[in-house]
Amino acid sequence: MRIATWNVNSLKIRLPRVEEWLMGRAPDVLMMQETKLADDSAPQMPFRMAGYELAHHGEGRWNGVAIASRVGLSDVSFGFDGRGPDVDGARFISAVCGGVQVISIYAPNGRALETPFYAAKLEWYARLGEWLERHADPNGDLVIGGDFNVAPADADVYDPAEYVGTTHTSAPERRGFQRLLDWGLVDAYRIHHPEGGRFTWWDYRAGNFHKGLGMRIDHLLVTRSVAERCVAAEIDRDARKGKLPSDHAPLWIDLD
């Protein structure tokens, strides 16, 4: 089973690129983030035509998460409380696909240290950790994928010095991320790629992609049982190229 995650930065404008990518990589499950759509605008038919069911949790202009699956899509829930939009945006959707609980998340950006947005990001991470402890089983088959807006290690940014005093690499953010690993999740990409300098996001500005100035902030975190089945993990850097790309590249894993 191939499971992927991609921050598409507007599913409306990105739909042709997503359809093209689905044809090429043929994932069984695709988690998406920043769809920027309301639920009634979610492109159900294009996904159905491509062979996928689509579950979407959005509010419109901002945020928005989704799961597309061609191996079943059941037990869909939205937000930490299992119901309507989260207090700070549509950032969490869970479903069961092919016997695996799949959770697509879009962590708050945090904007800048010493702002309420940064404090809200840390609080959101705390709530995600609590949700896992209360509602999930570290011995089950579970994948949390998405845009975590955290680069877990210095090897996950092009130059750690450039990020001193900014978000995405601060110690409290990394502690929030580490709590997920401590609960029982494994960074599936890291298993197969211990090397640094592999990124999933590059700023649109100043030709940063072509200069290699990026961060690894999109992740697929899996429970032990899933990690044992994981035989490959890749970032599709080519999807960041060409016409109307997202600023994020897709990330995928293969399970035996």
Added chain:
DNA sequence: ATGGTCGCGCAGCGA
């Protein structure tokens, strides 16, 4: 060059 690019939606914010 002291900014640089997108997306949303139509000004200016968020990333």
